Amino acid sequence: MTASAVTPPVFDENPFVRRLRSRLGDLALVVATGSATLLVLGVLAIIVADVVIGGSQRFSWTFLSTAPTEGMTAGGVFPAIFGTVAMVVMMTIAVVPAGVATAVYLHEYADATARMTRIIRIAVNNLAGVPSIVFGLFGLGFFVRFVGTGMDFAFFGGQKVFGQPALVWASLTMAVLTVPVVIVATEEALRSVPRELREASLALGATRFQTVINVVLPQATPGILTGTILAISRGAGEVAPILFTGAAYYLPNLPWHPSSQFMHLGYHVYVLATQSPDVDASKPLLYSTVLVLLAVTFVLNLSAFIVRSRMRHRFTGAGT
Amino acid sequence: MSDRVGQVPLRTVGPGESLAASKLKLHDHVTAAARVAGNSPARYLGRPVPRWHRVAEIAIQVIALGVIAAVLLIFAFVAKEALPLLFSDKVHGEVTLGKMFIAQAWPGYDGAEHIWQPVSDIPKYGIWPLILGTLKVSIVAMLVAVPLGVGSAVYVSQYASRRTRELVKPVIELLAGVPSVVLGFFALMVMASWFQGWFGLESRLNALIAGVALSFAVIPLIFTISEEALGAVPRSYVEASTALGAARWQTIVRVLVPAASPGIAAAVALGLGRAVGETMIVLMASGNAAITSTSFVESVRTLSATIAAELAEVVFGGAHYTVLFFLGTVLFLTTFVINFLGDYAIARMKRRLGVAV
Numbered sequence: 001m002t003a004s005a006v007t008p009p010v011f012d013e014n015p016f017v018r019r020l021r022s023r024l025g026d027l028a029l030v031v032a033t034g035s036a037t038l039l040v041l042g043v044l045a046i047i048v049a050d051v052v053i054g055g056s057q058r059f060s061w062t063f064l065s066t067a068p069t070e071g072m073t074a075g076g077v078f079p080a081i082f083g084t085v086a087m088v089v090m091m092t093i094a095v096v097p098a099g100v101a102t103a104v105y106l107h108e109y110a111d112a113t114a115r116m117t118r119i120i121r122i123a124v125n126n127l128a129g130v131p132s133i134v135f136g137l138f139g140l141g142f143f144v145r146f147v148g149t150g151m152d153f154a155f156f157g158g159q160k161v162f163g164q165p166a167l168v169w170a171s172l173t174m175a176v177l178t179v180p181v182v183i184v185a186t187e188e189a190l191r192s193v194p195r196e197l198r199e200a201s202l203a204l205g206a207t208r209f210q211t212v213i214n215v216v217l218p219q220a221t222p223g224i225l226t227g228t229i230l231a232i233s234r235g236a237g238e239v240a241p242i243l244f245t246g247a248a249y250y251l252p253n254l255p256w257h258p259s260s261q262f263m264h265l266g267y268h269v270y271v272l273a274t275q276s277p278d279v280d281a282s283k284p285l286l287y288s289t290v291l292v293l294l295a296v297t298f299v300l301n302l303s304a305f306i307v308r309s310r311m312r313h314r315f316t317g318a319g320t
Numbered sequence: 321m322s323d324r325v326g327q328v329p330l331r332t333v334g335p336g337e338s339l340a341a342s343k344l345k346l347h348d349h350v351t352a353a354a355r356v357a358g359n360s361p362a363r364y365l366g367r368p369v370p371r372w373h374r375v376a377e378i379a380i381q382v383i384a385l386g387v388i389a390a391v392l393l394i395f396a397f398v399a400k401e402a403l404p405l406l407f408s409d410k411v412h413g414e415v416t417l418g419k420m421f422i423a424q425a426w427p428g429y430d431g432a433e434h435i436w437q438p439v440s441d442i443p444k445y446g447i448w449p450l451i452l453g454t455l456k457v458s459i460v461a462m463l464v465a466v467p468l469g470v471g472s473a474v475y476v477s478q479y480a481s482r483r484t485r486e487l488v489k490p491v492i493e494l495l496a497g498v499p500s501v502v503l504g505f506f507a508l509m510v511m512a513s514w515f516q517g518w519f520g521l522e523s524r525l526n527a528l529i530a531g532v533a534l535s536f537a538v539i540p541l542i543f544t545i546s547e548e549a550l551g552a553v554p555r556s557y558v559e560a561s562t563a564l565g566a567a568r569w570q571t572i573v574r575v576l577v578p579a580a581s582p583g584i585a586a587a588v589a590l591g592l593g594r595a596v597g598e599t600m601i602v603l604m605a606s607g608n609a610a611i612t613s614t615s616f617v618e619s620v621r622t623l624s625a626t627i628a629a630e631l632a633e634v635v636f637g638g639a640h641y642t643v644l645f646f647l648g649t650v651l652f653l654t655t656f657v658i659n660f661l662g663d664y665a666i667a668r669m670k671r672r673l674g675v676a677v
Binding site: 021022025026028029030032033034035036037039040041043044047050051097098101102104105106109110116119120122123124125126127128129130131132133134135136137138140141142145146176179183207208209210230233236237238239240243244266267269270273274283286290293294297298300301302305 | 369376377379380381383384385386387390391393394397398400401467468471472475476478479480488490491492494495497499500501502504505506508510536539543567568569570573590593594597603604624627628631632636644645648651652655656658659663
């Protein structure tokens with residue numbers, strides 16, 4: 001925006017022509033951008049409609065509560081739901097404390113201008129941008145091959161227990177993938193806590209840590225909840241990071257041990273869609289599985305949205 | 321950084337000295353003031369401060385530094401497994417870095433060619449078909465996603481009523497929440513048949529389908545960042561433009577969008593990073609044939625999909641395994657650079673507009 005780029009306004013035009021031009025220009029831009037918006041919304045609507053119509057045929061309580069049978073052409077998805085829940089629970093246990101601690105450090109302790117703080121922020125941003133398949137490679141190279149094999153030598157005398165794809169490694173890989181989500185949401189919540197609350201606490205003689213624990217974090221709970229829900233939604237849907245770190249095609253038993261492999265809703269969709277021996281026979285089941293997965297992520301995302309907008313309203317009274 | 325419980329220097333901001341100039345942190349200032357008032361921070365509400373607080377604070381700092389460690393570890397462990405490609409003689413029997421990038425003369429082919437065929441009697445690891453495939457799919461995705469993402473951001477931030485805005489934004493966030501495997505499924509089972517019917521395509525799964533499906537994952541990202549960038553442009557810019565007699569659309573096209581352009585550029589960059597790295601959609605919808613051609617309606621195989629499809633069946637530590645980790649390293653570095661540029665663009669815009677986004 002250099003000064004030379006400024007052209008003097010044209011005043012010698014007929015006012016009627018000018019108004020017409022401005023109307024037409026506005027109309028064109030509204031139509032162009034509005035139809036872009038409609039198209040985006042339409043895509044989502046079409047996907048949802050297709051999945052709901054295709055998936056509701058075979059959808060039933062039995063579908064949710066039984067295991068797949070007859071080469072995945074009959075039965076349900078219970079083991080995949082169980083496996084997803086098990087993985088997400090372990091992931092949450094790992095990711096929430098880590099994410100909240102990092103956000104607290106960044107917002108409550110760190111000097112915003114310090115080089116280390118900036119490096120941490122760059123790291124968080126980059127972590128969020130690493131392709132999910134690279135997380136899969138990392139999970140295999142680090143958790144399975146390095147940590148897992150190390151644990152086997154240390155505790156199990158070299159017997160293969162943790163040195164193979166397992167529920168715990170998939171969960172931890174997913175935790176590393178979702179930690180930026182928790183950090184960003186928590187930090188946003190910390191920012192919304194009024195400075196006066198901290199000052200009042202400090203003026204009462206509380207230490208910074210006491211202020212964080214007793215004053216700031218309770219106020220930031222909705223943000224932490226938002227981050228947790230979004231991380232869970234992401235963890236339930238991502239497939240690439242667990243391809244090599246623990247997800248299994250089909251298992252007769254439920255994964256009761258952290259070192260066992262597990263079935264996963266997203267992976268189940270992938271398997272049914274691409275590796276089914278009889279695509280047409282497994283198609284109704286595939287649709288219903290997608291319906292379950294989509295419903296789970298939508299419910300999670302909507303609740304995250306509601307929690308967050310309530311939080312924003314509480315302190316500012318303003319909209320999103 | 322530390323709390324130095326009980327050792328806070330008894331020093332407050334002096335007369336005529338600003339808080340900033342005193343080099344005291346606000347916290348030190350307040351605690352010092354509290355000590356003057358006779359309320360020592362070593363005792364809180366009459367109780368002594370427990371020792372574990374200090375331990376917890378150190379833990380918080382260590383965990384925060386752990387995020388840096390995570391990024392370094394990801395690179396280190398992915399690159400480590402790729403390292404034999406450079407140094408192992410065993411791997412060099414099958415493939416070298418040079419053989420991956422330079423066309424090779426294979427038996428049964430006329431002249432030198434780039435071929436990706438890792439599972440065959442003579443394994444061929446030409447990387448260019450994969451890079452070309454990744455580029456083709458990403459180009460299609462960006463051609464669809466940039467106009468739609470930026471366009472809807474302009475509409476939502478400039479034209480939409482408050483009510484529409486509060487409806488559209490969460491819905492687009494929902495689109496962002498659709499798992500990529502669901503988008504892949506939709507492209508594979510539904511869109512591919514539609515496209516084949518409309519355009520009479522020879523191969524059902526191709527770069528076009530994969531790219532369009534990929535754009536659904538990229539659009540919400542571009543929309544969110546662009547919308548934020550447009551919203552961050554100071555009101556005074558718009559007011560000045562309107563006062564000069566500009567119509568609404570002229571203000572948007574000539575003032576708002578240029579002012580927000582670094583943010584929009586960042587949105588495009590981050591979207592590209594996502595497109596290049598996205599795996600499940602292209603794995604399911606691209607057809608996965610490593611063909612070297614310029615056609616957008618032929619099957620393609622991308623870097624990410626190659627890793628996902630092949631890693632499960634390779635021998636640990638073998639040449640193929642090493643090469644797949646090398647592809648992972650390439651992906652990591654590519655997205656790292658793209659995202660870094662995107663973040664840089666955002667930081668620049670914040671500085672230029674003098675606002676916090």
